[in-house]
Amino acid sequence: MTGATSSATLTMASAINAGLRRAMEDDDRVVVMGEDVGKLGGVYRVTQGLQETFGDRRVMDTPLAESGILGTAIGLAFAGYRPVCEIQFDGFIYPAFDQIVSQVARMHSRTRGAVKMPLTIRVPWAGGIGAAEHHSDSPEALFTHTSGLRVVSVSDPADAYAVIREAIASDDPVLYFEPKRRYHVKGEVELDAAPGPVRAMDRARVVAPGTDVTVVAYGGLVQTALAAATAAQTEGISVEVIDLRSLSPIDFDTVVASVERTGRLVVVHEASQTGGLGAELCTAVTERCFYSLEHAPVRVTGYDIPFPPAKLEKFHLPDMDRILDGIDRAMDRPNSLQDRGW
C-alpha cells in the first residue's frame, strides 16, 4: 500500500499487534517468540493472529524458560534472524538477565562489530493493575544501566505502533516496555507513516506545553502526569509534560530545552526512588541547567520497597495528587515535605 496514509483507532495492545504484523510482513527475518505468544496470541493478546498468518516457526510458542528464550534468540541472531522475544511479565525477566546483560548487550563489542544483536525484547510492564506478586515490576533501571542495550517505553497507541517497528528495525538490541495499565486505552494510529529522519524511539516528546514547571514521566504515568497538569492549570500553574520515551539513551536535549525555559523539574516514575531513572535525569539536568534552576529537581517515585500487594499498590504508585505535591514542591508552594529541612 503506497501513497495514501491510513489511520485507525486502536488500543495500545492492538497497535503493538499491528506493528508486529507490519514488521513481519516487511522483513522475513523477523520472528516472534515467547511463552503463549503463538496459539493463544499472548496473555494480553498482543500477538494474536500472528501465528495464523506467519506459521508456527516464525511465531514460536517456546518452552517455559526465560533464559532459554533469550539464549536461543541470540543463536537466531547469529543465523541472520531478527527475533522479537516476549517476556510474559516484567517480574519474570530476571532469569533471562544473564543472557541479556552478559551476552546480548556485549556481543557486538565482544566480536568487535562482527556480530549484531538486532533483538527486540518486549516486556509487559509496571503496575496499576492490581496484580499478584511479580506482575507489576519496573526493572528498567537495571537495563538502562547496562551498556550495549537500548531501552524504550511507550505511553500511547500511536507511539506503540511507531516505536515497535523502529525497535525491530534497529540493529541494536532494544528492550521495549509496554505499560500494562494502558493496553486498553485507545488512540489514533498512523499505520503508513513513513519513517522520519529522526526516530521516535530516540527522542523524548513534549506532550503538553507549559511555562512554570517541567514534569517528565514515561510509560503509564504519562497520562497521570497529563491529568495532574490539567488540575494544576486550575490553580494557575502552567505545567509542561514530557514523555521521556527513550529511557536509554535519554534525550537530554528535549528535557534541557524545557527546563531552561521553566527552571523547574519534576521527574515521575513507578520504579523505586534509589538508583532509578529519576536519579540519572535529575543529575544530568542539574549538570546542564544549573544556572537556570529555580529549585532543586524533584522526584516523585515509588518507595524503596518490593512492589506491594494489590490493595496497597495505590499508596506506592505516584498518582495525580502525589505529582501535584511534587509540582508544589518544585514551585516553592506549601507541600508535604516543606518541613523536611532540605
Added chain:
Amino acid sequence: MKAALLDAVPGITPFVGLLGPDGHRDTTGAFADLVADIGPAELLGLYRDMVIIRRIDTEATALQRQGELGLWPPLLGQEAAQIGSARALAPDDFVFSSYRENGVAWVRGVAPTDLLVTWRGVAQSGWDPFIHRMATPQVIIGAQTLHATGYALGMQLSKSDSVAVTYFGDGATSEGDVSEALVFAASYAAPVVFICQNNQWAISEPVRVQSRSAIVDRAAGFGIPGIQVDGNDVLAVMAVTRAALERARRGDGPTFIEAVTYRMGPHTTADDPSRYRPPADLEEWAAKDPLARVAAHLRDAGVLDAAAEAEVTAAADAVAAELRAGCLAMPDLPPGALFDHVYSEPHPRIDEQRAAQEAYLRMFS
C-alpha cells in the same frame, strides 16, 4: 545399520571405542564403518593435528609463565576429543564452544596468534565468528548451549542442512542454561549436537559433585539420544560426531555426546591441581594418552617412521614459533577502542564520552 543406531527410541548406547590405549584399532561394527575412510594417511593427519594443538598448548603455557599472557586454559589430554569431533564438521556448520576449545578453533582455521588475543587481554575476541563459523569462546559457563540451539532453530527456518555444534564440560551440565538448551533442542527437534567433554574436573570439583549418574544418562530424560564415547580415542570421537551430524542434517534432531576424557593439566595457568588431585590419577590417565595410542598404532603400521616424526615435530615447532612471534608482536588497541562497537548505531552517550576521553588525553600531549 548406522542409521538404526541412533534412530531407536532415545536411550543410551554403550561406551564407544575404536582405538584403544594399546594402539589396536577395531574395524568392525557400525561405528567403525563411520570412519572406514580414515586410513593410515588420514590417521597420520589426525595425529599431526593433535601434536600441533598440544604444542600450541605448551607454548601458550610457557608464554603465560613468561608474562606474555595473562592466563591460558590448557587442553592437555583432550586433544582427541577436540580434533576427532572438529574434523568431522562441515565448513558451514557452526561451533559454539567454551574457552577451552582452542584445538577446535585451530581446526576451524583460526590463526595461532588469533587464539591468544583474549588471553593477552588485547580484545574480547580474536576472530570474526562468521569467517571461521565459530563463535567467540564463551566464558559464562553453559551459555553457549542456548546460542547453538537458537542457531539450529535458524537453520530449520532457513531450511539449511548446516548443523550447530556446542562444546561444554561436565561442570557446565549443572547450569540451568544447559538444561534449557536441551529442552528447546528436543521440543523443536533442532539440528544441534551437544558435545560434553567430561574431563572429570570443574576446577577442583570432581564430576561426581555435578552428577550422580553418568552425564550421558541425562539426555534420555530430555528425550534426546545420548552416546558415551572414549574421549581419548580420536577415531571413536570422529565416528560418533559423524553419526550425530548426519542425524541432525536428516532432520531427526539433536544428539548428546559425552566424550570421557581427562584434564591432564590445571584448570588454567592460575590453578594448582596438586592441591586436590592424587598423582595416581595422572598416572592412570597418562596410560590412556590420546597421542600415544595413535603413535603406537601408526608405528606398527609403519607409517610413523623417523621422517614422519620429524615432519610432524617440525610442523608443531613452526606453529609454536609463529605463536610466540605473533604474541610478542601483538599491538595493543588505542584508548579510543573502549568506545568501538558498543552499539551498532550512533549513540549520544558514546559520542559524548569518546569526545570527553579525547579531551582528557589531549591534556597530556
Added chain:
Amino acid sequence: MAQREFRLPDLGEGLTESEIVAWKVAPGDRIELNQVIAEVETAKAVVDLPSPFAGIVARLMVDAGVTVSVGDPIISVEVAGEAGAETADAAPPNLVGYGATTESVSARKPRRFADTPVVSPVLAPAAEVAPAAEVAPAAEVAPAAEVAPAAPARRRAAPPVRLLARQLGIPLETVEGTGDRGLITRSDLERVAGAAVDGSSRVAGDEESTLIPVTGVRKLTAKAMVDSAFTSPHVTVFLQVDVTPTIELLERLRSQPRFRGSRLTFLTAVARAVCIALTADPAVNSRWEEDGIRQFRHVNLGIAAATPRGLLVPVIPAADTLSLGELDGALSELVQTARAGTTPAAAMTGGTFTITNVGVFGVEGGTPILADGQAGILAVGVVARRPWEFEGEVALRSVVTLSLSFDHRVVDGAEGSRLLAAIAALLADPASAFAS
C-alpha cells in the same frame, strides 16, 4: 651478544611475589627457549619457569630460597643478536596477569593549558556609577511552546545567587551578568545593590527642574516604604521621658574596667530596654500573616542606619539574649559595617522589631514607618537637657521623646501604649530592671 634480563611475572591472578624454590641452571649454561630454568613457589602453586630467551646464562640474580617481588629481575642471559639493544632499562615483560598492579609513580605528564585567565573581567569599583545600574537589555522571552534559540530566555545564575537576588528584591532581568555567557555573579548583585544613588549620576531635565534617577537601595527602600505604609494600619504613640538615671548609669559603667573600649551609647540602653520590655510583653514582637499573627520567641532587633547608599536596616538576631556589653558591641559593629556597605545579606532579614535613631538628626520624634512587615518600630529622638519636674521642683533633666508606631491589626492602642510605657519606665529608672 646482548644481555637480557627476565623479570618475575605475575604467575597467577594478582600475585605480588614468589619464592625461588630451586634453580635448574647455572651461570655459563647454554639454555634453550622455554627450557625450565627454575621452580618457583607462589601462594597458589609450585610452577616451572620456562626461559623466554635462548642463550648463555650470565647471572642468577636471586638465590634459591629467596622470595622475589613481581617485576624484580631474577636472571640475566647473554642472547645472540641485538647488540646493545636491550639494557637493564628495557621494559619488563608485559605484566598482563590479572589482578592489582601497584603504581607508585603517576603516569601523568605535566598538564599544559593555554594561558588564558578564566575569571570574569574586573568589576568597576563601587564608586563608579550608573551604566551598570541601568536596566539590562530586556531578555527575550521565548514563547512557551517553542524551543528556545541559542540565547536563553532566562537569566543564568547559580542557585545561591538567585536566592540572594530574591532576598535583596533585585529582579535578575535587571542585572547585567559579567560571568561566563552572561552568568550573574554574587558580585554583580552586590554592585547593583550598592549602586550610587545621588543625582550626580545622571541628570536630565530642563531649566525648571532636574530629574534624579532612583536606583539601587533607594529604589528598593521606596518600594518597601510604600508596601509597608499601605498595608499595615500605622498608629503612633508618643512619650517624653526623663532618662537622666540611665545617662548617669551609662557614665558610671563606662568607667568600669569591663566596659573599657565599649561606647555604651544611649542607643544601647534603648535597645536593652526594648528587649526587656518585649520579652515581658511580646505582643508587639509579632507580624501579621495571612493565616494569623506570628509571634516570635526572640527579639531580632533591626537598627535603622543611614548610609551613603541610603537607608538600611541591618538586624541583630536574638538581641534579647545579649548582655548590655554584647549589645553595645553588636550595635557598633552593625552600624559600622552598614556604613561601609559590607553588611552580609543574611543580616538584612529576619528582624522582628526596629529602632530608628532620629535623634542624631536633632529631631524630637516622628511617625516612623514599620520596617519589613514588622509590627512595631521605635523612633528615639534627641536627648536634650530640658526643664522637667524632679522631686517636686523644676530642674534641668535629660529628656527624650520616644515615638512608637505599631501595626493596628496586630496590636491595639492599649497594648502599644503599654509597651511604650514599659520601655520608658526602664529608661527612667534602669534599676527597676533589677527587680523584674
